Amino acid sequence: GAGVSQSPSNKVTEKGKDVELRCDPISGHTALYWYRQSLGQGLEFLIYFQGNSAPDKSGLPSDRFSAERTGGSVSTLTIQRTQQEDSAVYLCASSFSLAKNIQYFGAGTRLSVL
Amino acid sequence: DQQVKQNSPSLSVQEGRISILNCDYTNSMFDYFLWYKKYPAEGPTFLISISSIKDKNEDGRFTVFLNKSAKHLSLHIVPSQPGDSAVYFCAAIMDNQGGKLIFGQGTELSVKP
Numbered sequence: 001g002a003g004v005s006q007s008p009s010n011k012v013t014e015k016g017k018d019v020e021l022r023c024d025p026i027s028g029h030t031a032l033y034w035y036r037q038s039l040g041q042g043l044e045f046l047i048y049f050q051g052n053s054a055p056d057k058s059g060l061p062s063d064r065f066s067a068e069r070t071g072g073s074v075s076t077l078t079i080q081r082t083q084q085e086d087s088a089v090y091l092c093a094s095s096f097s098l099a100k101n102i103q104y105f106g107a108g109t110r111l112s113v114l
Numbered sequence: 115d116q117q118v119k120q121n122s123p124s125l126s127v128q129e130g131r132i133s134i135l136n137c138d139y140t141n142s143m144f145d146y147f148l149w150y151k152k153y154p155a156e157g158p159t160f161l162i163s164i165s166s167i168k169d170k171n172e173d174g175r176f177t178v179f180l181n182k183s184a185k186h187l188s189l190h191i192v193p194s195q196p197g198d199s200a201v202y203f204c205a206a207i208m209d210n211q212g213g214k215l216i217f218g219q220g221t222e223l224s225v226k227p
Contacts, residue, residue, distance in 0.1 A: 004157070031213055042120075042203060042217040043158070056212050091157055098213040105150075105157030 002026070004106035006092050012112045013082055021077045021109045025094030032075050033095075033103060034067060038088040046090075049075060050098055082113045117141045118206050120218035127225050133191040135221050137204030140185065144206040148215070149178060149189050152201045161202075162189070194225045 005024040013019050025032050034046040045059040049069040060066070064083075069075040079086055089110050093103035119138045127133045137147075145166050150158035164171040164178045164187065171178050177190045191198055204218040 033214070035215070035217075040219075042118075042219040043205075043215070045214050045216065048212050048214055050212065056214060059214075093157070095213060101213065102148075102160045102163075103213070103215060105159070107155065107157050 004092055004094050004104055006090075006106035006109050008109060009107065010110045010112075012114065014114055015084060016081050018078065018080045019082055019111065021079075021090050021092075021111070023075045023077070023092030023094075023106060025073065025075070025092070026104055027073075029094035029096055029104075030072065031095045031098050031101070031103075032069055033093040034075070034077050035091045035093065036088040037091060037108075043091060046077070048098075079111075082111075084113050087111055087113045116219075118204055118216050118218040120202075120204055120221050122221050123219070124222045124224070127194045127223065129196055129225055129227050130193045133189075133194045133198065133223055133225065135189040135191075135202050135204075135223065137187045137189075137218055138185060139187075139206055141206070141208075141216075142182075142185065143208055144216075145209045146207045147178070147180060147187050148205045148207065149176075150203045150205060150217075151198075152203060152220070158203055191223075194223075196225045196227050199223055199225045 032049040035043040064080045067077045089108040091108040093105045095101040095103045148163040149161040152158040180187045201220045205215040
């Protein structure tokens with residue numbers, strides 16, 4: 001497809017379970033970003049990738065959160081031992097390169113932790 | 115520490131009139147400011163940006179103004195249309211931080227026919 005694709009679009013899980021969220025960026029985009037939007041809040045930066053490396057993981061809320069990107073393309077965000085406060089919309093964006101470039105967002109994964 | 119703030123959670127405007135959305139920031143090191151628009155169940159889409167060395171950028175019905183001394187920017191939409199009804203996010207970026215966007219909380223604009 002032409003845009004950023006995220007899957008699943010919705011995920012309901014039980015507290016304590018692990019979840020994996022997937023992001024397929026626009027072809028040719030070297031930079032990939034993860035953000036989350038909690039209810040009533042703005043978008044909060046989590047992590048970004050330049051190629052396969054993640055120079056800035058400063059936004060990850062805890063060590064239960066991790067992300068990887070392989071082949072300079074698809075990225076997965078993993079949340080271990082989910083908690084109710086992890087419930088949010090997780091958004092992925094990609095851009096042609098770092099900084100000053102427009103970031104194109106996917107529609108997000110809505111995560112609900114019961 | 116909220117570096118980018120949108121103090122109005124909502125704004126209602128009549129079709130054809132001007133919509134003015136405001137944004138304040140605290141960090142003078144930001145290099146670019148951007149506005150994104152978001153419809154429900156969709157990701158944000160880029161609308162317009164401005165470099166910190168400019169004070170105005172215009173694109174069709176959309177104009178962004180930057181007042182660096184006041185650490186304030188605003189987005190003007192003229193004339194407003196019902197299809198402009200969405201949540202608008204202000205965001206800021208520093209060149210040396212890899213393109214990480216710092217977002218405000220968003221303002222929900224409603225344009226009434």
